[in-house]
Amino acid sequence: MGVARYREDPAPPGSGLVCLWSHEVAPDAGSHVQRVVPDGCVDLIWWSEDARVTVAGPDTGPHLPELRPGERLVAIRFGPGAAPPVLGVPADAVRDGRLPLRDLWGADADRLGEAMAGSSSPHAVLTKAALARAEGPPDPIVPAVVRALSRGEPVREVAGMLGLGERQLRRRALAAFGYGPKTLQRVLRFQRALARARAGEPLAGVAHGAGYADQAHLAHDVRDLAGVPISALL
Numbered sequence: 001m002g003v004a005r006y007r008e009d010p011a012p013p014g015s016g017l018v019c020l021w022s023h024e025v026a027p028d029a030g031s032h033v034q035r036v037v038p039d040g041c042v043d044l045i046w047w048s049e050d051a052r053v054t055v056a057g058p059d060t061g062p063h064l065p066e067l068r069p070g071e072r073l074v075a076i077r078f079g080p081g082a083a084p085p086v087l088g089v090p091a092d093a094v095r096d097g098r099l100p101l102r103d104l105w106g107a108d109a110d111r112l113g114e115a116m117a118g119s120s121s122p123h124a125v126l127t128k129a130a131l132a133r134a135e136g137p138p139d140p141i142v143p144a145v146v147r148a149l150s151r152g153e154p155v156r157e158v159a160g161m162l163g164l165g166e167r168q169l170r171r172r173a174l175a176a177f178g179y180g181p182k183t184l185q186r187v188l189r190f191q192r193a194l195a196r197a198r199a200g201e202p203l204a205g206v207a208h209g210a211g212y213a214d215q216a217h218l219a220h221d222v223r224d225l226a227g228v229p230i231s232a233l234l
Helices: 107-117 122-133 142-150 155-162 166-177 181-198 203-210 215-226
Strands: 004-009 017-025 042-047 052-056 072-078 098-100
Touching: 017 122, 042 122, 052 107, 072 122, 107 122, 142 155, 142 166, 142 181, 155 166, 155 181, 166 181, 181 203, 181 215, 203 215
Parallel strands: none
Antiparallel strands: 004 017, 017 072, 042 052, 042 072, 052 098
16 A cells, blocks of 8 residues: 555444544555544544554644554544543543543443454444443434534524524533534534535635635635645645
8 A cells, every 4th residue: 555545434324423434554654644624523543553542523623643654543433413422421521632532431441442453343343332332312402403504504593493592502512512503613614615625616616615705714714724725635
């Protein structure tokens, strides 16, 4: 393979997961830095070097992990709002974090890491352990909030639609997503723009279609959330 190889595979239907993913760095390559940008998601990541499992995100800015030659990562990605019942803590407790899963699960996390190291299907081991750990379903407002904010609905209208005050919505959004609703809306808009730009759409059309005021607004938001211009990010 080349310097590094990243792969995504479909997640089990109804699991609350966006995907299963892996990232490998060639043994004869130098260290590899991967730019991770906000997407509203939370990942559980197993590192082959020491068989530890870490919790990543949700992020509000870029993260630049350095992967060593021969390193292999195996991970699952929870969609916005899906991780708290599995982690056992509100999403804002791990916002912008990269913390050992052991801090949340204790010795069970160590046993999980060892089981993954000895398995020919580490994704299956990680997925089964995570889903078995869930303490119930996500907050029931999650799907409606994501849909409404993705459409660009004002936060006040989203709160009213749900029969909540704006402060109530913010409190529940922080626990479910790790962000207040305005920040979540910004992250979702950023991801829509990236998807359109990666599909080859001109940036002026990307800005309009994703819900930005203009191309300058898009450029500012991408620099703020990703740390680089959109051309470099793409």
